[in-house]
Amino acid sequence: MQVIRPVGRDAGSKKYDILSAMMAHALAGDKHRQRQIMRLMALITARYNWQRNELSVGQREIARLWCVDERTVKREMARFRALGWLEIKRQGARGRVSVLELDLDRIMLDTKAEWPNIGEDFVSRVGGATPAAPADNTVVPFRRLSVEPGEGLWAAMRHHLRQEDAALFDAWFAGLADEGIEGGCLTLTAPTRFHATYIQTHLQDRLIIAARRCGTVISRLRVLSP
Template identity: 70%
Template sequence: MQVIRAVGREAAAKKYDLLSAMMAHGLAGDKHRQRLVLRLMALITTRYNWQRDELTIGQREIARLWCVDERTVKREMAKLRALGWIEIKQQGARGRVSVLGLNLERILLDTKAEWENIGPDFVTRLTGAAPESVSNVVPLHRAEPVAAEGVWGEAQARLAAEDRALFDAWFAGLAEAGVRDGCLTLFAPTRFHASYVETHLLERLRIAVQRSDGSIVKLRVLGP
C-alpha cells in the first residue's frame, strides 16, 4: 500500500483518492460511521492544511460547521483520536487551539476493505504495481507464529488482516507476557526485533490492541 503524500504535481489527485477511500468506507457502514466520516471530511475539505499536515480549528468553530453542540464535538473528536485517524501535534494552551494532524496511513488501512467498491483501477492506483513493502529492513530472525487467545489473539487477527506481510515479519513472533495496571507486555524473539517494533510499529500495535480492549493504555515490547 502506498501512503498518500498530497504534494507535488499529482497532489490534487491524491487528495481525491484519500477522500474517495473515506467516502466508500463511510457509505459501507451504519449511520454512525457515515456521520463520523462525513464530519471529518468536512474538516479536511474546509480547514486542513495538506502541505503542513495541520488541522487548526476550535471546538466552537467545529460545532458551527457540524451544526451540533460542543459536547458532541468533544465526543466525536475523541472517537477519531481513538481510531488513530487524527493525532494531536501540539496541545492547545492559553486560549490557543490544539494543532491536529491526520494519520493518513491509518485511514488508508481502515478503508482498504472498501476500495473495491470504487473500482479495480482505484485499488491498483493505491496499492501500486509492486508488492507491499513498509520497510527495507528485514528482521534477522523470522519467528514462527505464536498462537494467542484473548486480547492479544484479537489484536493479532486485526494486524494480520491489515497487512499480512508486515504481520508475518514483525507481529507473528511476538508473545504475550501478561497485562498489569493497563500495560500489555509482549516478548520478541530478539532484542533487535523488540527495538524495531517499538521504534517503527508501536503506534500500529497500540491501535490494534486498544480496539480489542480499550482498558489497555500502555504497551511494552521486550527482548531476551
C-alpha cells in the same frame, strides 16, 4: 500497503484518492458512519492544512460547521482519536486551540476493504505492497506462526492484526510472544533485538490501536528481546 503522501507534483490527485477512500468507507456503512465520516471530510476540505498536516480549529467553529452543539463535537472528536484517525500534535494552551494531525496511514488502512468499490484502477494505484523492512544481517528468520483461537487480549489482537494486514502480521507480529499487562503497559517479546527495536520505532501505534479496538486501553508498550 503503499503510503500516500499528498505532497509534490501529484499532490492534488493524492488528496482526491484519500477523500475517495473515506467516501467509499462511509457509503459502505450505516447512516451513523456516513454522518461521522462526512463531518470529518467537511473539516478536511474546509480547514485542514495538507502541506503541514495540521488541523487547527476551535470546537465552537466546528459546531457551527457541523450544525451541532459543542458536546457533540467533543464526542465525535474523541471517537476519531480513539480510531487513531486524529492525533494531538500540539496541546492547546492560554486561549489557543489544540493543533491536530491526521494519521493518513491509519485512514487508508481502515478504508482498504472498500477500495474495490471505487474500482480496480484505484486499488492498483493506491494499494501497492507492504513496505519491506530495512535489510539487517542480525535478523534471524523465524517460523511463521498460525493464528490459533485463544483467550485474552493478545489472542484478540493477533486476530485483529492478521485481518487488518496479513503481510505485515506475518513479517512482524506473528513472532511476538505475550508477557502480559501490568500498570497499563503491554509487554511482548520479539525473536531478536532488531525486531524489538523496529516494532517499538515503527509499529507501536498500530499495536496500541489494536488493543483499543479489542476493548482494552493500554498506555504503554514494551517489546523485549532475548
